[in-house]
Amino acid sequence: MKEQDLVAQIRKKQSFLCIGLDVDLEKIPPHLLQKEDPIFSFNKAIIDATHDLAVAYKPNTAFYEAYGLKGWRALEKTINYLNTNHPNIFTIADAKRGDIGNTSTRYAKAFYETMAFDSITVAPYMGKDSVEPFLEFEDKHAILLALTSNHGAYDFQTKQVEGTQLYKEVLKTSTTWKNADRLMYVVGATKAEYLKEIRHIIPNNFLLVPGVGAQGGSLKEVCTYGLNDHVGLLINSSRGILYASNGEDFAEAARTKAEALQQEMKDILSKA
Numbered sequence: 001m002k003e004q005d006l007v008a009q010i011r012k013k014q015s016f017l018c019i020g021l022d023v024d025l026e027k028i029p030p031h032l033l034q035k036e037d038p039i040f041s042f043n044k045a046i047i048d049a050t051h052d053l054a055v056a057y058k059p060n061t062a063f064y065e066a067y068g069l070k071g072w073r074a075l076e077k078t079i080n081y082l083n084t085n086h087p088n089i090f091t092i093a094d095a096k097r098g099d100i101g102n103t104s105t106r107y108a109k110a111f112y113e114t115m116a117f118d119s120i121t122v123a124p125y126m127g128k129d130s131v132e133p134f135l136e137f138e139d140k141h142a143i144l145l146a147l148t149s150n151h152g153a154y155d156f157q158t159k160q161v162e163g164t165q166l167y168k169e170v171l172k173t174s175t176t177w178k179n180a181d182r183l184m185y186v187v188g189a190t191k192a193e194y195l196k197e198i199r200h201i202i203p204n205n206f207l208l209v210p211g212v213g214a215q216g217g218s219l220k221e222v223c224t225y226g227l228n229d230h231v232g233l234l235i236n237s238s239r240g241i242l243y244a245s246n247g248e249d250f251a252e253a254a255r256t257k258a259e260a261l262q263q264e265m266k267d268i269l270s271k272a
């Protein structure tokens with residue numbers, strides 16, 4: 001998907017909500033376990049109940065890989081369902097890949113071509129030649145881990161390396177790579193206080209922001225410095241939406257949670 005089409009969807013829906021499809025068979029409503037494909041049945045119900053409120057969906061591949069072949073099949077069915085029924089919705093494979101060049105190319109083909117995701121999350125640690133293969137595909141986006149939402153982010157990402165914090169070096173250096181205009185970045189909602197400086201280095205790129213809801217990040221704080229003139233934010237919530245109820249009303253309950261976030265976003269956009 002072209003970035004301008006994502007921005008158009010955000011304006012139309014007055015939403016920059018990304019719903020994380022992190023399916024855990026121990027948390028989904030028990031009645032779904034009787035279905036032939038409980039993972040896909042859950043995702044389909046969530047998508048059907050929320051697609052008018054969200055501009056993106058982000059399955060985290062770990063939650064599918066954990067179930068082996070049936071997990072991969074459910075992931076494939078989910079991305080096909082989204083692409084067929086909601087082609088204007090941005091899709092993110094949260095797979096956190098990155099390897100030597102020829103291997104990264106295979107990862108890129110797996111997620112952009114075989115599964116037709118619009119984007120994939122990529123770890124920057126192996127550097128330019130591990131990331132550039134993900135940037136070779138037109139209208140596809142690599143979302144680079146910049147400053148993550150977990151506590152371990154302070155182990156390396158904020159450490160000073162040759163006079164600058166490592167995450168800032170990741171931001172600055174990555175903007176010099178080939179097709180850098182296809183880059184987006186992950187910044188945790190729990191690190192909102194860093195956003196002013198982050199926006200100084202990358203004023204225009206989209207940020208994928210996980211960590212609101214279950215991890216305690218604040219949507220309002222993220223928006224204070226994270227918003228740019230084309231919005232430039234995708235705020236992810238996974239558990240806070242998916243597991244609002246594990247009864248028969250789970251999809252309705254998920255919609256209520258998604259609606260509350262979308263309303264907050266609408267309000268913020270109207271004042272921006």
Ligand SMILES: O=c1ccn([C@@H]2O[C@H](COP(=O)(O)O)[C@@H](O)[C@H]2O)c(=O)[nH]1
Pocket residue numbers: 020022060094147148149150186187188210211212213214215236237238239240
């Ligand atoms: O820094 C990061 C990068 C990725 N994630 C992922 O986002 C979701 C968050 O789920 P919640 O249930 O809304 O907390 C999950 O898939 C993480 O692996 C992140 O949280 N932080």
